[in-house]
Structures are given as C-alpha cells and as structure tokens.
Amino acid sequence: MRSFHRAMLAVGNPSRTRKIASLIVLALVSTTVAASAQALTGTTGLVSIPTAAMPADGALTLGVNVVNRRYHGFENPGYDRHEALVEYASIGFLPFVEIGLRLTRMTGVPHQALGDRMVSLRLRAMTEGAYRPAVVVGAHDLGGTRRFHTIYAVASKSVATVPRVGVVGLHLGYGGDPLSLRRRAKGLNGTFGGVSVAPTRWVSLMADYDTEYVNAGARLKVWRFALLAAAQNLDGFSAGISYTQPLHR
Numbered sequence: 001m002r003s004f005h006r007a008m009l010a011v012g013n014p015s016r017t018r019k020i021a022s023l024i025v026l027a028l029v030s031t032t033v034a035a036s037a038q039a040l041t042g043t044t045g046l047v048s049i050p051t052a053a054m055p056a057d058g059a060l061t062l063g064v065n066v067v068n069r070r071y072h073g074f075e076n077p078g079y080d081r082h083e084a085l086v087e088y089a090s091i092g093f094l095p096f097v098e099i100g101l102r103l104t105r106m107t108g109v110p111h112q113a114l115g116d117r118m119v120s121l122r123l124r125a126m127t128e129g130a131y132r133p134a135v136v137v138g139a140h141d142l143g144g145t146r147r148f149h150t151i152y153a154v155a156s157k158s159v160a161t162v163p164r165v166g167v168v169g170l171h172l173g174y175g176g177d178p179l180s181l182r183r184r185a186k187g188l189n190g191t192f193g194g195v196s197v198a199p200t201r202w203v204s205l206m207a208d209y210d211t212e213y214v215n216a217g218a219r220l221k222v223w224r225f226a227l228l229a230a231a232q233n234l235d236g237f238s239a240g241i242s243y244t245q246p247l248h249r
Contacts, residue, residue, distance in 0.1 A: 037204070037219055037226050038242050040065050041148070042088030042102040043120050043138070046194045047217040047230045048210040051171045052134035052156035054124050056246065057095030063088055063226075063242030066107070071213065071232040073148060073186035074106065074116075082106040085115075086240070091247075096124035098138075118148050125153075133157035140187055150175040150187030166199035175211065 036053045038061060039045030044053050055061065065086040072084035085107050090100035098121075105115030122138035133155040141149040154173030161167050175188025194208030204219040217230030228240045 036092075037221070038063055038088070038090065038228075038240075040067055040086065040228070040230060040232075040238055040240060041140075042086055042118075043090065043100050043122065043140070044098060046171065046196055046206040046208040047215040047228075048213070048232065049171065049173065049188070049192045049194050049208045050122070050136070050138055050152065050154055051169075051194070051196075052124070052128075052136040052154050054096065054122070054134075054136065055090065055092030055098055055244070057093055058091075058247040059244055060091045060247055061089065061242050061244045063240055065228070065238065065240030067238045068232050068236030070236045071238070072104070072106075074104075079106055079109070082108050083238075090120075098122040116145065116147055119143070128157060142181065146181055148187045149177065149181055150189065151178055152176070152188050152192075154192075162197075166197050169196040169198070171195070171208070 036044050036055045036059075039050065040048055041050070042063065042065070043050050044055060045051045067084040067086055069080055069083050072079075074084065083106070085105050086102060088100060088102040090098055092098045100120040102118040102120070103115045104118070105112050118141045120138060120140045122136050124134065124136050126132065126135040128134035134157070135153065135155050137153045139151045141147060152173055152175030154171060156169060156171045158167055158169050172191075172193040173188075174191050176190070188211050190211040192209055192211045194206060197205045199205070202221045206219065207214070207216045213233040215230060215232045216234060217228060220227045224244050226242045226244070228242075230238045232238055
C-alpha cells in the first residue's frame, strides 16, 4: 500500500493544471454532463464536486483514492502529516438513484478501527435535453459525525463539441445545511462549479471550485477501470483508481 501511495502522489503537472483551472470561470457564468465517474469524494463528479451525471442502472463501482494531507478535511491533531485513504462503493439503480458508502482513514495512523464512515444518496430530478441541463439533488453524511455533511443540487450540461478540444461540459450547483445538522463538516457550503473537457471517450480534463478550493485533474478510462490524477488547490496532488462492474445487462 505504501508503494501504491507514493506512485499515486507522483502523478500531475502543475503548469498544465493551472491552465486547466482557468476554465473554471466558464462554469460560474453558465448552467452545467460528463461521463459518469467518481470524484475524490467517492461520488459521481469531477475532482471534488458532484455533477448531475449518473451511473448506469445496475452499475457497481469500487474504488480507492489517496487524498493530500492538506485537503482531506480532518483537523485532528497530527492528521495534517498524513494522507487520507478513501475507500468507497457506489451503485446506480432504477436508473435515477445512486447510493454510495465511503470509509476514510489516515495512512500511517494506528488504531482507527473502520475509520470515518459516510453514506451518500443522489436522485436525478431531470434528464438532460437539447436546451435543458440534467439536475441531481443529493445528500452526504446525514448521520454519525457528519464531518462531510451537505445537501445540494447540481445542474450539468454538455454545451459544445470544440474541434481538436472535444466535448465541453459545464456544471453548477449549490450546497448547504438546510436541516441544521452540520457539526465539524467540511462539506459543500455555497456555490460550486466546474468544467470538463473530453477530447476522447477515454480521457477527461477537469477543473472545479468546491466552495473552498480551485482544483484541476485528469481522468483516464481503460476498459472498466478509471484512473484519476488531481491537484487540489493546484498544489496538493491526489489520485485514485476505480473499477465499475455492471450487475446486469
């Protein structure tokens, strides 16, 4: 696991990610679909934010991410010296529902039991049309410590196919705590947005603003695997791998 951790944190190109991040401005003045894939949070999204893309009916995704020690959201004494290991599973069904389970632990810290547990629920309220975005409402971490609790709505729209660039998707949402459940939460709190560019069906370039940081990343899909490399706040490198298995044809 230690060698896996080092290899994933070595991925990234700061100069390129800064250029990609500048595209975030487009998302903040537009309504915001990219292909379904998991963000660093373990739910369908870009780098750190959720989108209105949804997994296929019966698609089970298992994954693991290593999140930079400065941006994993844990403020316990000494945890800022350790990266977070995020292990997750999500499934889509009906096909307008996505349910996810995430376990988060610190690398190199003993006696953590299972770690922090988070359940997420996402419901598609509207599908994408020629002139309308897809819309999803979701909730993270309604029980337990509610460290990553938020309730949000997000809209996504494929807006153009640019020659030599690819399909451009814009994403815009708002998250908060309308039920007043928030404790030490590091969840979405305000307006968030992002932009995705897909030169091919296998590659996506992404930039997002998660109400606190501007992040950039790239995703590569190989068969049923997805590899994610990201720069959180443009200077903290994180990465992950996931596998998606259709449970029925």
